[in-house]
Amino acid sequence: MVQATALPRNETGIETALGILKQRFGEKFHTGQAIREQHGHTTTWIANQAPDGVVYPQDTAEVSEIVKICAEHKVPVIAFGTGTSLEGHINAPAGGISVDMSEMNKVLKVYAEDLQVVVQPGVTREDLNTHLRDQGLFFPIDPGANASLGGMTATRASGTNAVRYGTMKDNVIALEVVMADGSVIRTASRAKKSSAGYDLTRLMVGSEGTLGLITEITLRLQGIPEAISAARCSFPSVGDACKAAMMAIQYGLPIARIELLDALSVRAINTYSKLALPEEPLLLLEFHGSEAGVDEQTEMFRAIAQEVGGTGYETAANAEERNRLWKARHDAYWAIQTLRPGTQAFATDVCVPISRLAECVQASQQKLAELELLGPIAGHVGDGNFHSALLVDMDDAGERARAETFVGWLNDLAISMEGTCTGEHGIGQGKMPYLERELGAATAYMGAIKRAVDPDNIFNPGKIITV
């Protein structure tokens, strides 16, 4: 499918850097094949391109040192969080060094009064929330995988809570970044808002490791809501479910999560998570607020759902029942794969203006049927974002070709609806041609910025844009 093109390797530089890093980092530096392959792309159907070495820095100074060594010898530097990205972000098409941030996993400081926390990039979102729980605080962004906060920042991740709490773009206050010459910058102060020059924070969020290595992240936190309630509701069609989501957004319902599962996805999670949900298009919802506020939201959504033919509206106010439902949603990616064992899953990620969502989802289902493809749909429909998880028999060349046709068709459809080819997964290697189609002339300025900030193209070459 989207094959990962190999780029020219600077063999001499790589050899030299490997020697220096080995000497300097000793047991924190690895060149074994297994560990190298673990640090290339291992999800989806993009081929693995392993780095030449893997290093585990302990602090910002060590990251700076690694970058200086690689910069001197013009060797690629690829940041690694948990390896859960889906578009080949961590592949090493020109070889180079993977900088694994997993040992930079400290929560450095909680500013409870400011609703802020400062973390190292290797802290995962679950670890952070465990750390924060006693203080009545939480970090809302939840892409499903227990990703690292560095990786989530780098890919501008979001997920189920984005409809209420925004994406990483909205929840990163400031960053510490090691730049291509090894220097360390801070992109912003801890002030909640600022007009102090170019927004380097937002430029780094979503830059996928191509402009610098993130070594410290100041995040915005939320107080754990007084009341949380979940609900589910079935709909005659995915179009009706999308309409209900659209109406909830238009009415200004401050819904925390509103997730679509099509009938096929419901069947998969029923089997995988031992549930007995009606195998029809389903919306899963979560409401955050005061007790009264949550009740009000619950009733307002009930009215909306009725208006578009929703059935079986049930709420789950107790934590156990709620967690069971959301655990099932989170496991959907795994559940879906059991629908057709032996296949490889590949998730599309389009996001369209919410007025076009129902049309886009329904057209996708038709196109999947027409191409005889299995692609259950799950979506963050409050944002207009949905995924079709294509289950492809990689040994069947015809099916692979049809899947490729579908991916291209869907990305083009989303773009024609003034949407994007990626709501939250990022460009990586997989979506480079679509970025070009989506933003055209603007990508030239991405290239200009990349060349200005990283003139030797050492940071994650072969991702986002060709330079």
Added chain:
Amino acid sequence: MVQATALPRNETGIETALGILKQRFGEKFHTGQAIREQHGHTTTWIANQAPDGVVYPQDTAEVSEIVKICAEHKVPVIAFGTGTSLEGHINAPAGGISVDMSEMNKVLKVYAEDLQVVVQPGVTREDLNTHLRDQGLFFPIDPGANASLGGMTATRASGTNAVRYGTMKDNVIALEVVMADGSVIRTASRAKKSSAGYDLTRLMVGSEGTLGLITEITLRLQGIPEAISAARCSFPSVGDACKAAMMAIQYGLPIARIELLDALSVRAINTYSKLALPEEPLLLLEFHGSEAGVDEQTEMFRAIAQEVGGTGYETAANAEERNRLWKARHDAYWAIQTLRPGTQAFATDVCVPISRLAECVQASQQKLAELELLGPIAGHVGDGNFHSALLVDMDDAGERARAETFVGWLNDLAISMEGTCTGEHGIGQGKMPYLERELGAATAYMGAIKRAVDPDNIFNPGKIITV
């Protein structure tokens, strides 16, 4: 005070461009002294530096044409909205052409279902809200002045509603921008969220016309809330008022506005707006939501206010009373100037983490007293942002020097508290030295980006950073 340094002028280029623009734009092009001076800086005490000519484009194609003419002859191009900026953003230190966007004032398209609108840059926020009112929608960002949306985008403006609705950074979906070679780019799709490459939208928001000319803006809208209620409450000290604001934020109260006025500001607005508010530190509040939600917020804030010694908590649920109160707040800038006629007002704009706000405001009051300066304080305290409007007799050199001392001292204090020298006014000419102190090494990358995107430095030279 912060004197606007003149930069070298490209006299030949300017002469040539004036000739071509005159021929091409005829009556839409002006070189008269009065109109040129109106298009230099006219607020605060930064000296006026008039452009050499003013042109009124009608559409994007004309903007592109103007930029191409100026680019060819290496002549500065300075975007002009309403001229209400406070840090010399529209001055022409190297001369050049002011591009007045006031005739590009069309609301191009309302996407009611998507809660979005596409506008030309010359539309003012009041005009937009008048246009939207019948559809039950509004655009929340309110910097006080009836600024143009292009100018608000360019300065990353915010104001009284930011505590609930964010700043321009959070409410711009996509931009059309004319770049330094006259080409036109779109920075993003209309999707609510996206991970499609570098965030050029956020890079342009706050770039103060130094990277490109904004010709079209897609904005996020809000539904007009079912219920709106205002309240006011007096406090023994500004510190106590700040504490109440901090507690409201920490409790997650979804307050729409929470504004501080110190006793001096209250006195000024009492006189100016014929009110009889207690002349003590005052918080003005606004709550948006459902009827029940607004009542709940009102009562929760009452409890918070009582805890820190608030008195005279009064609500104003009817629109007339509410508008009267907020009109007075909006007129505070003018009201304050009547406290000492014949002086020049200059507003500071620091923003600090909310945990440091009380300390920062109180230290400011002490320092003002110590320096024998009159500087009433008003602030968007839910964001940690406040303004001291210094009233300075410009003929008194000693007082000017003391005011200068105060501005520098306050900016440094905010920076030492991990805050920023500008929460919402921007850098312009006035804050360039402070940006350097605040972000240090990061400013070098702002320079690198500027040079990459605008290699001949034609866009608004002498602002934000020295290149």
